[in-house]
Every structure is written in C-alpha cells, then in structure tokens.
Amino acid sequence: MMADSEENQASAPGQEPKVFVRESTGLVKNVSFLDSISLNMSNMSIGPLFATLAGSTVATMVIVPTVTGLNLVAASIIAFLLGVPQVIVYTMMSRRFPRTGGDYVWLSRTFGGFWGSSLSFWGYTMETTAFLALVIILLDYAIGSVGLAMFGAGATFYYNFFSTPVTQFEVGAILFTILIAVNILRPKAGFTIVSVLTIFGIFSLLLAMGVLLSAGANGVANYVNSLGVTGAVVSKSSSGLSLIINGTSAYHSSGLPFDINFPNTIFIMPVIFAFVYPWLNAGPAVASEIKGKNALKWNVPISAVTAFALLTGALAVLYFVAGMPFINALFSNPVYASYGVNFFTLAMGVANNAVLAWIIGIGWILMQYGTIAYAVIVISRYLLAQSFDRFLPSKVSYVSQRFGSPIVANLITYVVVIVLLGLATYYYASYSALFGAILASMIYFVFVGLCATTYALRKEHGRAKGILAVAGIADAIVFAFISYQYLANRSFTGINWLTETFLVVTFVAGALIYLVSKWYNGKKGIDISLAYKELPPE
Numbered sequence: 001m002m003a004d005s006e007e008n009q010a011s012a013p014g015q016e017p018k019v020f021v022r023e024s025t026g027l028v029k030n031v032s033f034l035d036s037i038s039l040n041m042s043n044m045s046i047g048p049l050f051a052t053l054a055g056s057t058v059a060t061m062v063i064v065p066t067v068t069g070l071n072l073v074a075a076s077i078i079a080f081l082l083g084v085p086q087v088i089v090y091t092m093m094s095r096r097f098p099r100t101g102g103d104y105v106w107l108s109r110t111f112g113g114f115w116g117s118s119l120s121f122w123g124y125t126m127e128t129t130a131f132l133a134l135v136i137i138l139l140d141y142a143i144g145s146v147g148l149a150m151f152g153a154g155a156t157f158y159y160n161f162f163s164t165p166v167t168q169f170e171v172g173a174i175l176f177t178i179l180i181a182v183n184i185l186r187p188k189a190g191f192t193i194v195s196v197l198t199i200f201g202i203f204s205l206l207l208a209m210g211v212l213l214s215a216g217a218n219g220v221a222n223y224v225n226s227l228g229v230t231g232a233v234v235s236k237s238s239s240g241l242s243l244i245i246n247g248t249s250a251y252h253s254s255g256l257p258f259d260i261n262f263p264n265t266i267f268i269m270p271v272i273f274a275f276v277y278p279w280l281n282a283g284p285a286v287a288s289e290i291k292g293k294n295a296l297k298w299n300v301p302i303s304a305v306t307a308f309a310l311l312t313g314a315l316a317v318l319y320f321v322a323g324m325p326f327i328n329a330l331f332s333n334p335v336y337a338s339y340g341v342n343f344f345t346l347a348m349g350v351a352n353n354a355v356l357a358w359i360i361g362i363g364w365i366l367m368q369y370g371t372i373a374y375a376v377i378v379i380s381r382y383l384l385a386q387s388f389d390r391f392l393p394s395k396v397s398y399v400s401q402r403f404g405s406p407i408v409a410n411l412i413t414y415v416v417v418i419v420l421l422g423l424a425t426y427y428y429a430s431y432s433a434l435f436g437a438i439l440a441s442m443i444y445f446v447f448v449g450l451c452a453t454t455y456a457l458r459k460e461h462g463r464a465k466g467i468l469a470v471a472g473i474a475d476a477i478v479f480a481f482i483s484y485q486y487l488a489n490r491s492f493t494g495i496n497w498l499t500e501t502f503l504v505v506t507f508v509a510g511a512l513i514y515l516v517s518k519w520y521n522g523k524k525g526i527d528i529s530l531a532y533k534e535l536p537p538e
Contacts, residue, residue, distance in 0.1 A: 018526075031286050033295035035191045038198040039282035040303030042374035046311050047201055047367030049275035051138040054331035055145050055342035060271050061331035063492060069261020070328055073319055075268055076312040082269075082478045083277035083304065086445070088471035089452045091300045092464070094284035096455075098296055099536055101385025102284035103448050108389065110451045110458075113532040114514050117391040121510035122503075123444020124281065125382045129413060130437035130502060132375045133420040136172035137434075139368045143171070145340030146361035149348045165425040172421055175369065179376050180414045187405035190377050197370030204363020205310055207356065208347035209317045215350035217241050220322045223349035229335050241326045245333060259324060270485045270493055274438045276307060278445055278479070285378045314343060376413060383409035389531040390521050391514055423498065436499030439486045440506070442479050449475030 031039075053072075054061045061067060090103075099105045103124070108116025183190040212220075221234040221241055232245045283290070283299040290296050318327050330336055341349075344364040348357040384406045387396035396408050424434050452472030456465050486493045521528050 029289050029291045030188045031191055031289040031295075032195075032291055033299065035195050036283040036286070036290050036295050036299035037303050037306070038195040038370075039191075039286065039374050039377070040280055040299060041198045041202070041307060042194050042370040043279040043282035043378070044277065044303065044307040045135065045275040045279070045368075045371045046205065046307060046314075047142075047364055048135050048138045048371055049272065049311070050314075050343045050364070051142050051145075051368065052271060052275065053342065054337060055340045055345065056141055056337055059331070059337055059342075060268065061328070062334050062337050064264075064268060064332065065492075066264060067328040067332045068264060069259055070264040070268060071260040071324060072268070072315045072327075073312060073324075074260050075265050075272055076308070076315055078265070079269055079272040079277050080304075080308040080312070083273075085449065085471040085474035085478060086278050086280060087301055087304045088467065089449060089475050090280045090284055091297070092468050092471075093452055093455070094287050094300065095296060097284075097535065098287040098290075099385070100286065100288045100381050100388070101536075102281050102287060102381075103451075104382055104385050105536065106455065107447060107451050108391075108532045109535070110455050111447070113389070113391065113518075113529050114511070115447075116532065117386060117389070117514050118507065118510035119444055119447050120382065121386060121391070121513065122507040123440045123447070125379060125386070126416070126502075126506040126510075127437055127440040127444070128375055128379050128382075129416040130420055130434045130499075131441075132176075132372060132379070132413075132417045133172075133424055134434040134437075135368060135371050135375075136176055136417075136421055137168050137424060139175065139365065139372065140168045140171055141340075142344075142365050142368055145342070145345050146348070146365060148340045149345040149361060150354075150357060168425040169422055172425075173418060176372065176376075176414070176417060176421075179369075179373050180410055183376050183380070184400075184405050184407050184410050185403055187403060190373065194370055194373045194377065197366045197373060201363050201367025201370055202310065204344075204360050204367065205314060207363070208344055208360045209314055211347045211351045211356060211360065212317050212321050215321070215352075217322055219350035219352075220346065223346070224330065224336075224341075226349075227336070227339055227341075229339070232333075232335070240323045243326050243329045245329070245335075267485075267489070267492075270442075270482055270489075273442065273482050274435065276311060277304070278441075280304060282374055282378050285381045318343060318346075376410065379413045380406045380409035383412060385536065388536055390526065390528045391517055393517075420502075434499065435494035436486070436490075436496060437502050439483060439493070439495065439499070440503055442483045442486060445479040446476045446483065449473065449477075449479065 052060050056062075064070065093106050094102060097105045097109070101120075104116070104120035107120055110116065111119075179190070179193075182193065215223075217236050217240065221236050224232075224234045224243070229245075232243065235242050235244070280300045280303065283295075283303065287296060290299070322330075330341060344360055348360050351357045351360065383392060384397050384399070386392045387394060387409070396412065397406070398408050399405065400407050420434065449472045452475065453469045454472075456468035456472060460468055486495065490496075518528050
C-alpha cells in the first residue's frame with residue numbers, strides 16, 4: 001500500500017483532526033525470513049568487532065591495560081549468556097508490537113510519549129548515526145588492511161592511504177552515498193543487498209576459520225615471521241608457539257586453553273556488547289514489513305544463536321591454532337597492529353593462495369558494508385515511526401508513491417552521518433572518537449528491559465507474565481552494569497568531549513522536540529499524547 005498524499009493526510013472540514021499522520025505507513029511487506037535474519041546478523045556486527053579488536057594502533061587489544069588472562073572465547077560466552085534476557089525480551093515484545101519502529105513503539109506505549117520518544121530518539125535513532133560513522137571508518141581501515149595483506153608488508157601505502165582523515169572521509173562518504181541512493185530508489189534492493197552481503201560475509205568467516213585450522217601453528221609462525229618486524233621472532237616448540245619481542249615471550253600449551261583472569265576478561269565486555277550480542281532490534285524495527293509469522297517469531301533467537309556460534313567459533317579457532325597467550329601478545333602489540341594484523345588478515349596471510357586470500361579479505365570488507373547497509377534501513381524506520389506519531393514533523397514520514405521508500409528519513413540519516421564522519425575523521429582522525437556514543441544505547445536498553453517488565457505486569461497473564469517480567473529485570477541489570485563499565489573506564493571506552501556533547505545534545509533535543517511538537521500540534525487541535533495510547537496502523 002502506497003503512502004497517502006499530503007492532501008489526504010489532513011482531516012476533512014468538520015471532522016476531528018487525525019492523531020496519526022495517515023491511516024497506513026505506506027511501507028509494503030517486502031522482508032523475507034532470510035532478510036529479517038540478515039538484518040539482525042548485520043546489526044550484530046562481527047566484522048566491525050574484529051576490526052576493532054586488532055589491526056590498528058587504537059584497537060581494543062592494543063589499548064587495554066593488560067591482556068594477561070584476557071580470554072576472548074570466555075568473554076564471548078559470558079556476553080552471550082548475559083544477552084539471553086535481551087533475546088527473550090525482543091522475541092516476545094516484537095510479537096506483541098509488530099510495528100515499524102520496534103522498541104520505540106513498545107517504550108512510547110508503555111512509558112508515554114515524552115519518555116518513550118525522547119529515550120528512543122536518543123538511545124537508538126541518533127546513537128546509530130554515530131555508530132554508522134564509526135563503522136564507515138572501520139570499513140576504510142579494513143580496505144587498507146586487506147591491501148596491505150595482499151600486496152606485502154612493505155606496501156604500507158595501502159594501509160596508510162585508507163587511514164588518513166581525508167581518505168577516510170572521502171571513501172566512506174562515497175560508499176555511504178551509494179547505499180542511501182539504493183534505499184531511496186530501490187528500497188527492496190536495499191534488503192537484498194543486506195542479505196547478500198551477510199551471506200558472503202559469513203562464508204568468508206567460515207573460510208577464514210578453515211584456512212587457519214588447515215595452516216596450523218606452523219602456518220601462523222611462518223606468516224608472522226615473514227612480516228619482518230625488527231626484534232620479533234616466532235618459533236614453535238613442543239609447548240606451542242613462542243612470540244619473542246625484545247626478550248619477552250608468550251607460550252601456549254597444545255589444545256584450547258582455559259586460562260582466564262575474570263576482571264581482565266570482563267573489562268573487555270563493553271566492546272563485545274557495543275558490536276554484537278544486544279543488537280537484536282533490526283528485525284523488530286521492520287516487523288510490519290516482515291512476511292510470515294514464523295519470521296516474526298524466530299528471526300531474533302536464530303540470529304542470536306548464529307552470531308554466538310560464528311564469533312565464539314572464530315575466536316576459539318585462533319586460540320586453538322596459535323594459543324591464547326600468543327594471540328593476545330600478537331594482537332596487543334602496536335607494531336603488528338600497524339601491519340593490520342587481525343583475525344581476517346592473519347587467515348589471508350596463512351592461506352598461501354591468492355584466490356582464497358582475496359575471498360576472505362573481500363568478505364570481511366563486505367561484511368562491514370552490510371552493517372552500514374542494515375543501519376541505513378533501520379534508522380529510516382525509526383524516524384518514520386517517530387514522525388508517524390507526530391513526534392517528528394509529518395514530512396519525515398513521507399513515503400514516495402513512486403519508489404515506496406521514506407525519502408526524507410533517508411536524507412536526514414545521510415546528513416547527520418556525514419557531519420559526524422567529518423568531525424571524527426578531520427578532528428580526531430580516529431574512529432574511537434565515536435565509540436563512547438554507544439553508551440546511549442546501553443542506557444536505552446536498561447529502559448527497554450524495564451519496559452518489558454512493566455508491560456508484563458500490566459498486560460500479561462500466566463507463564464508469559466513471569467518469563468517476560470523476569471527477563472526484563474535481568475536485561476535492565478545487565479545493561480546497567482555495562483553502562484557502569486563505560487563510565488568507569490572512560491579513556492578505554494572513548495568517552496570524550498565530542499561524545500559527551502553528542503550524548504547531552506541528542507537527549508535534550510529529543511525532549512525539546514516532543515514538547516515543541518505537543519505545543520505545535522495542540523494549536524491545531526491535535527493531542528499527540530493520544531497516539532501513545534494505541535498501536536499505530538501498519
């Protein structure tokens with residue numbers, strides 16, 4: 001069903017003004033089961049996480065205080081278990097509120113327009129624009145790292161070229177512009193692109209795991225030695241690989257290690273949460289466009305379990321092949337970081353086959369491009385839903401009759417992301433300038449959990465009431481802890497003046513937008529608070 005015209009949106013003379021902008025969103029059911037899972041998988045950004053863990057001089061493993069006992073496999077397992085309440089909340093709530101905008105609709109109908117709209121606008125809509133800019137910069141790093149891995153350690157031009165502020169902005173802006181144009185002109189193709197990129201990215205991840213297992217410790221040792229880092233030697237003995245850097249050694253025993261220092265492992269949790277396990281709101285955000293009840297019911301749990309298996313499996317392969325102490329030492333060394341060494345480039349280096357190496361490298365790049373592609377779609381749905389309730393101006397909810405796409409919402413996304421990309425690249429010359437903005441989503445998810453519990457106590461009955469209420473409380477506790485970690489380790493989580501300003505301005509802006517909209521629409525005889533007492537049309 002296409003959008004109503006602007007003329008038809010207004011009420012006829014003598015009739016009560018309509019609360020909602022129109023009687024339907026104007027979107028159509030184009031989202032398949034595969035598309036819904038792909039959206040969530042791209043949302044659970046495994047590719048960008050690997051780009052953040054290692055492969056640049058500001059990567060996570062480089063800047064953590066210590067990697068002693070920092071067990072990435074255990075961190076992934078713990079993060080997944082802590083994320084189980086989120087899986088339950090999003091599965092149950094999306095079935096009860098199958099509407100465009102997902103958790104925005106839940107919060108605003110449970111907590112009211114002011115708090116629900118302000119929190120959603122702050123904690124997801126605007127935060128995701130910062131996350132988009134961050135991933136665009138990580139995509140530039142990935143392109144440079146793949147070029148460096150393919151054309152030799154001496155070819156630092158490839159890495160440095162894509163690490164400079166001007167190139168980061170220009171290349172990122174061009175690639176982002178293409179996705180915006182596709183989603184405006186061919187919105188159905190936007191979903192297809194996400195699915196194709198996700199599938200190819202998963203294939204490249206599995207291929208990288210297979211290549212590493214096939215190459216074994218000898219392959220890893222030979223490749224790392226071939227980089228020719230001064231003062232560094234990798235050798236293999238009966239006890240495993242040894243990385244000696246200026247007299248400092250890291251060994252491992254054969255088999256998968258279970259050494260763990262819990263404080264050091266928990267310390268890295270905000271990074272895993274920033275990219276992977278909590279991000280299950282993409283499918284629910286396009287719920288009104290999903291075809292089939294099974295897709296609506298199962299897209300969240302299938303996505304969560306698949307992402308857990310892929311991420312944990314990849315990390316376990318690294319540790320199994322080369323050992324936890326060796327991998328930690330390799331990924332935390334700034335010299336190897338300057339060579340772009342991470343999970344994917346290590347697999348490329350040990351492949352000893354140009355075709356396999358190119359597939360792995362291109363797959364990693366496309367996996368990150370898929371994350372950008374998903375976010376373009378989902379942000380526009382949040383903006384559309386917020387406009388549909390008249391929180392944002394009604395023009396934002398305009399859906400082109402010709403293309404079937406929310407043009408204005410896409411253009412708003414484009415402008416905000418380009419501005420943030422410019423600030424991060426030209427001022428800070430680093431993606432870390434945007435990382436701290438993710439705190440907004442961590443706090444937002446606290447309220448998502450509280451929303452689920454409140455809804456359960458008010459509306460649910462029987463076993464579902466207990467399950468949803470307990471899951472909501474557990475969800476809120478988990479994200480309160482993660483939010484505390486962000487604030488307690490500000491230098492590590494990238495909270496600086498730029499992100500602090502962004503967090504404050506976007507929250508205040510959301511609150512002011514609601515108050516101004518309520519006043520403005522009230523002058524026209526429309527009480528926008530009434531919109532939050534019922535579900536919006538599909």
